[in-house]
Amino acid sequence: MLFVLAGAAESRCAAAEDTVTSSVGKKPNILFIFADDWGWGDLSCHGHPYVRTPNIDRLAREGTDFERFTVASGVCSPSRTAVMTGQFPARHNIDGHFAWVPSNAKRNMPDWLDPSAVTLPRLLQSGGYKTAHFGKWHLSNDMIPDSPTPAEYGYDRYGAFNCSGEQMPVHEDANETIKFIEAAHSEGDPFFVNLWVHEPHTPFHVIPKYRWRFRHSGLSEADEIYAAVLSHADDRIGEVLDALDRLKLTDETLVIFSSDNGPARGSANAKLELSYDTATGAGFGIGAAKGITAGRKGYKASLFEGGINVPFIVRWPGKVAAGETNDSAMISAVDLLPTFCEIAGVKLPSAYQPDGVSQVSALQGQSSTGRTKPLFWKYGARWPAQKSRPHHWASYCVVNERWKLLANQDSSYLELYDIVSDPYESTDLKETHPNAVSKLSEQLADWKASLPESPDSKLFSSLRKN
Template sequence: MKQTIKRMVWASAMLASAWAADGAMQPNIIFIFADDWGYGDFGKHGSSFCKTPNLDRMAEEGIDFANFTVNSPVCSPSRVAVMTGQFPARHSIHQHFQSVKAHIKRGMADWLDPQAPMLPRMLKEAGYATGHFGKWHLGSVADSPTEEAYGYDRFATFNGSGKNEIPKGGLSSVDHAERFIRDFKDRPFFVNLWLHEVHTPHFPQERFMEKFKHLGEAEQVYAAVIAEGDEAVGRVFKLLKELDLDETTLVVFSTDNGPEHSDENKDHKEKGLGKFYSVGETGGLKGEKRSLFSGGIRVPFLVRWPGVVPQGKTDTTSVITAVDLLPTFLEVAGVPLPQGYRPDGQSVFAAFKGEPFARTKPIYWEWRGGANEEYTWPSLGVRDGKWKLLVNKQTQQAELYDLENDWAEQNNVAAGFPEIVEQLTAQLDRWKNELPTEPSARCLSKARQKKN
């Protein structure tokens, strides 16, 4: 009898938490984050060899945003921005997580601080079931916190803590996500589905390889891997319709940075296929992964929510960035920002609904990954209004772009607008002065603390 009463109390609590502050039912939220896709890597954006029917359909049934950027040109800091709603440099995360030695060299933490503001925890406290499936890469050393420390009810990851790890050959990321959605279909849920595709090593499935056998070797492998990621998106939408959740679920698709570049070496230390097969397309944008130019940080961004998000629209004016996701998702859920929380982004829910949106906050970038490639020399960047400034103070380089008239960043206009260069340089200096000079002791491995 007592257990029955407990279950009734729990059910009543869950029902009450399913309603947003404005009295509307809290929607489900699914964020699909692919890996290393270029802006031009799906059909609607003009890919020359990839086929993405599910993503094309998602764009037709929602909004395709052309001015979305991530907040780093590489994986880990890009994901930190999504999780915290703050620029990754605020958390001393400047590159992808790897070895303690590399972290020390770059002045960065060994993992994302679980005590930092955290999107899944905020939604969990508002009554959402929270799940994370797929890539993690928010800590890479042996004593990194496990994923539940960040606010997840359930998770299955790779490049993570090793707890509930997704084994090769076992259930896929989307398999785990589907199971979670079925299990929590009767209450609001938040899902991070972070796909491996198309990061190296590549593991193309034979059925997709056969589909693209007419292509050259590298393009065949790449298109096959893209097709697998596209199929995962299609599976999510199929399940939502099966469970009658389609009209109560916001789905957002993006990718963590621009495409990897190909090289001539087919050898790879890991199993699978390496960079030779990385032939992603930027859609004509300058730069690629590891670059603060548009090809490294402007990526696909699709939003779909039947009845709320207009269908078949391409938005070329709304300036949106990854730190906007946290305040946007909270507004969607009817959840206020926590007291004292300082977001670097702003809610763009109005843009999701097809309404006019004017950005009021600047966007900042930092890159500490070296300048040994053609487009990797910028170490800092800022966008404010239509202007984007890229600088490297060590090499005394600076380039300025008018993004309203030069979307692909082809014309450096720094010489013609020295006052804008001076103004934005001063903004960058003020921003840098706000940042921590060293990582928090909470985010250092035991081995590193002993060295200190």
Template sequence: MRCFLALFLLLTAAASAAEKPNIIFILADDLGWGDLGCYGNRTIRTPNLDKMARQGTLFTQFYVNASVCSPSRCAFFTGQYPARHRIHGHYATKEQNDARGMSNWLEPQVPNAARLMKSAGYTTAHIGKWHLGNNSGGPPIDAYGFDFVGTSEKDGANGPGGDPYFRAKSTAVFVDESLKFIEQAGDKPFYLQLWTLVPHATLNPTPEQLKPYAHLRAGGKDFPHAAAMEIFAASVTDLDTHIGRLFAGLEQLGKDKDTLILFSSDNGPEDIHIGNAGHSGVGSAGPFRGRKRSLYEGGIRVPGIVRWPGKVPAGRIEDKAVMAGVDWLPTLCKIAGAALPADHALDGEEVSDVLFGSSRPRTRPLMWEWRFNIAGEPFHHSPELAIRDGDWKLLMNPDRSRVELYDIIKDLAQLNNLAEHHPEVVEKLSAQVTAWAKTLPEGPHDPSAGKMHSGMPGDPPRGQAKKKNAPVK
């Protein structure tokens, strides 16, 4: 009887392990909603991500929970709005973080994806950009629950040895490290965060990477200087090429059918008018108003593609379900069988049913705050607060100096402000987002936050904010 019981428990454990997928989370940097072929781009070649979309599900309403990198990454990693952790903008130096009322790093003891996956029997890895605090003397990345940590941005913009093409070659390096980690994981399920450096500025593709796009030069392919779109397209295509290499490696290792993959971006595309944007400012937000830093759709709606053969429907374009970065942690825990701490208050919701084919409305609204200046094109300068609930999206300043209401399904570009026609909707949503904003940590707000300014005389002051806050990034 004891032998039978032992065998039963062993088989049950083996079956349970077999049901746990390997999980890869690929996060691009500053890639816009409209930068991939599968999202309608007809200039940039992305055959491998397009194939991923055909083999899985493409979500058209996938949001991040901040319009810049550090807070967006925090939301994916913790399942919580980043303001809970005083992560309001990108992490910079300690002095710059302090001036903006920010923490200097995400505290390692906060429940996160790596530690929770590890508790469920996974071996864990982080490879690539981190930007959750190690630039300002924070804890090492492995302190967050990772068994393996690969090359990251802490190695410098030009990488080990000062290679000027390091960013251009970085995705290849990250994929090499990823494949090595996957192979060494053996039969144990793994959780891998592969967070790329491109297409964030400053882009400097190699001559070989540029060749397919020489026709984009204003003076023709023999013109000596590369054009902005040529540089950007070459960088995105190289990103796609090495992601394709990752997929091929998974297949060769016999792990492709047992692996759940999410591909997304940390925020919308950079604004071409930003001084340090380099050539990354020509990325596409698709049909949406807004770019990086903005709470209009283009700043926070990003690509979202999920593949898991036999589990996630293939060839599906899901345009009804609204998903967000804060949903990633609870969904991971459900799929992997990880227990969430009872005292870890989630801002997202568990959406595994949506991944596996269900199409349903969200049960919780999404909310955003941006308390700093929005540089660049005035058309994209959004109010400070935003809330999305059902088909409605409300943007407003806390003092109600701007109140904008959009039917986000009918008005993708957010041009037709319906606030005066639906006062009852404005009242409901404004009460929700205002109450939420009052729970956020207090801190400085730029004088120009929430204002649509052009830099012309009479516009709100910007000099004070420029001295006080971190440089645009």
């Protein structure tokens, strides 16, 4: 397992004098659990018919379940870029997942996220936090050996896969998280941990004991595998929650569970067979991907809600209400950096331009409707839509106030939804609300014009020269 001590960050920013931390006392610890392809419906607390997630359900009982949270992309790398930078991933030319160099070049992408960008862990380091990352990285790729390691982005320690260097085995994430929390606690330091679990991304590295749990459930083999890997992930999350209890840190720790995008789904005739990933090894392939969106349109790689509206469960005892469901606050992944920095008492750099806003008041129960600061998405989708993927045609999207506009690559086709009253996107309103279409189309055009034409060559691997 790779467990690296990073050097101190050179760039520091001053702590704010008047912040939420001054009103709540000691700086809270922050544990951000980010799953991979975990659909909104893939929780027993969200009504899944056979998946069992008692530990994540515990977070929902002891915290608030925010139903309107969206990530900044329908796929992995750009979604994670937004969390790290607080900016739309298109600002970094990261519009798809990081793959091997020829694929990145073909899609006008860099080969890794710029390590000189303002990043969440580096900001929290400046506020006195010990920082760590355990689990999936994918802000580069294991097939790009000269890419920066997570240590160069502001982590004191890390163990990761889908990165350069040694690949941490996927199931060691919780154990390493617990070790790090214990060390930070013994030193009296507040901590920030990314626990970015592999599940339920392919390959499905299923453990026999977890399949055994579902042996009498009457499930198909594929459904049994899917339930088993989610059960395993939930158990590991439970181990970390138990460690917080044991160390008497539960009341001092903000815990969030979410996912990088909606669930992956294979074709109707996808076979159940083994596959191999260079970062994580062998396991079952897409035939075992049985995630659900609980009625939302689209799946992974879609800009409809099934691809970007994911679980977001927040527990912060005494600060966030317990046992509540919030179906109105439209929080985005780009909001996490400014939110965590406000909680940590860290001032944002004066030259930094976040796309998100702090959502501390929303977390603490202040009511809101719609989105006052626009959200934008970019993704290279096929047009016209495929019959088998009718909700995977949108290449651009903008949400502002109560409206959501989706557009194909050249904006020759649009759909408009009242995303406040119609979160399942059932009624296209573009014909009856032309003014909203015009306003959002203009906003989208202005945003597209602000984006860089190509990535900086300093973010290219030396493999591009070969």
